[in-house]
Amino acid sequence: MHNPFAHHYSPANPLPNSIGAPVRELHAGYRDKILSHLLQLNEDDRRMRFGTQTPDPVIASYVERLDFVRDTVFAIFDDNLNIVGLAHLAYLPIVKGRTREAEFGVSVLPEGRHKGFGMALLERAAIHSRNTRVESLFVHCLAHNKAMMHLAHKAGMTVEYAYGDADAYLKLPPSNPSTIISEAANGQWADFDFALKSSLKQTSDMWNLFIRAG
């Protein structure tokens, strides 16, 4: 997908205030769709996402334990209203004397890749982090995860390698009126996108019923 908000990333200029795809914030009612998304990831993708082998029951337990009050979960939907891209922004416990930190985890289904969805989810999570007073965003990934490493470098993250793992950090500047407006605008775009896809899907489902009945 062409990103109309193309931006030159650097550690001093991390991530733009505009986001290149409609990213929707999810509530607990989406657990089934989240589970279905994660179960579609193959063994390698699950290892990249969670850092270890992750069988179905472990994924089910992760989804069951997602805390939508403490953390934030973001998604990009396809035309059938299935989740094609998913991100979990987990707020780390506040430690006295340390800045507020959050951990970002992301997955995009193979058919949705290379369209800028991974970057859009990272952008939205970074802006949301700024707007919720997080000063440091962190991604834990396997060092050979080329796509995530590319995204991290592109976002201006500092990457530290250790024993086949890599930790990428992004120091975030405080929020400002433009980050607040940008997040609200992306949320509205996502609501509109979702409503439009719902309505198109309803029409198409009705036609299918009609054709089958005929």
Ligand SMILES: CC(C)(COP(=O)(O)OP(=O)(O)OC[C@H]1O[C@@H](n2cnc3c(N)ncnc32)[C@H](O)[C@@H]1OP(=O)(O)O)[C@@H](O)C(=O)NCCC(=O)NCCS
């Ligand atoms: C990492 C992941 C989320 C990227 O999703 P995506 O929607 O394809 O990401 P984007 O389209 O925004 O960008 C991907 C970038 O990585 C690049 N890329 C993809 N594969 C690559 C590779 N093997 N080597 C180098 N760069 C690669 C793409 O060219 C693109 O860069 P560009 O925008 O500069 O052209 C997706 O591959 C995924 O779900 N992987 C499995 C789970 C995972 O690894 N999660 C990350 C750890 S939490």
